[in-house]
Amino acid sequence: MSTEDAKLKFQTRGVHVFYGDKEAIKGVDLDIYNNEVTALIGPSGCGKSTYLRCLNRMNDTVDGAKVTGSILLDGTDIYDRKVDVVQLRARVGMVFQKPNPFPKSIFENIAYGPRIHGLASKKSEYDAIVETSLKKAGLWNEVSDRLDEPGTSLSGGQQQRLCIARAIAVSPEVILMDEPCSALDPIATARVEELIDELRENYAIVIVTHSMQQAARVSQKTAFFHLGEIVERGHTEQIFTNPREERTRDYITGRFG
């Protein structure tokens, strides 16, 4: 087994997604590796979010959505009947475009997930999870003395890091991020990007972004989606310095007609 194979986290083959009659994803093959950030880029409506949501079965919650094809997480089909979806979402966490903390305290925002998954029992264990999660998300120093305040009282950038801390708290293996920085200023964005780079050490990360620069900065692999298909995928550096496909080049250089 090559090292690439050893790091393979998600193997997706022939993935199709339908919203009613409309085919939003038309046969996508993509591999996601551990300790890597995979960026999904492409014009609005090309299916990035739809594909991302397949990876933790978030499309199950969308009315009329149907997913076909094979999506293997560590070799196991996540769409298999026997798979516990709640368990799956603990393994494959998600961070959304708009920071969406629960209307609860900062502490509860983090402790909530571990509680429903029964990851801890004693108060001291929750304290430890909250602290390490906030530290990993680079937020601890800013909030350690105000854990009882509502999560919504934080700034946008802090809220997004809180949501990342919340995703980390349940010890996921993969983190999906859908435009996590689109509501953040450049400094908050830089912090989140720094964080993504640190998280890569322990997780596989998939990020959807509209910023070419962000994809180039944070990811190791990039996949370019267009009209529900992957036009080109590869090492990020190659995609952004020397794309092979004309459609990729036109898109990343701002030439899309």
Place this chain on the structure above:
Amino acid sequence: MPNDHIVSSYDKELENLRSSIARMGGLAETQIAGAVDALFKRSAERAEQVVEADKALDDLEIAIEKDAISILARRQPMASDLREIVSALKMSSILERIGDYSKNIAKRVTAINESDNFRIVRTVGDMAHLVQKMLKDVLDAYIDQDAVKAMDVWERDAPVDELYNSLFRELLTYMMEDARAITPCTHLLFAAKNVERMGDHVTNLAEIVFYLVNGEILEDTRPKGDRTSFTVLRPHED
């Protein structure tokens, strides 16, 4: 040529960059011709013109650098655009260096003229002619985005090096025959060395054009032709 950008002013900026490089290239060609002309015509006046004209190349290089930095900062170029800008930056500084070499040759004209019965060796002119043609072709390759043509130029540096090697030996024999020839021969040798260096720079331009077009770096496997550093010539050897 790729499709147009959505933002049309971006296309104009890249177009300006390209035409500035082409202008520099044209000037650099003229400067080589001018320097060699001054050398063979023994014209101090012509040499002075060449020295003066070098300023234009320096100015263009600065202008290109400013423009390129401004595009980098404002547009965050990607892919072929990024290569275009990086290439323009590198090419402009190489063309500026080529200009310096011409200026250096021109500056030696007065010194060489002081030895009146010294005949300028034809080979320097031949070398300059080859390099000038290479430069012209590499600029065409740049404008046409033609990697094959660039490769062709890249391979044409070896004859220049060979001419330089033979010139070196020829001048050594003159200097041994007649000590009065040492000063003009040395100047001429430096002039020839300048032309040889220009040839090397033109091959660098060819590598840049290759990269610009293909996005891949041409590894330098070309054997170095200048072997004069190892040349030892003993009197009465044969």
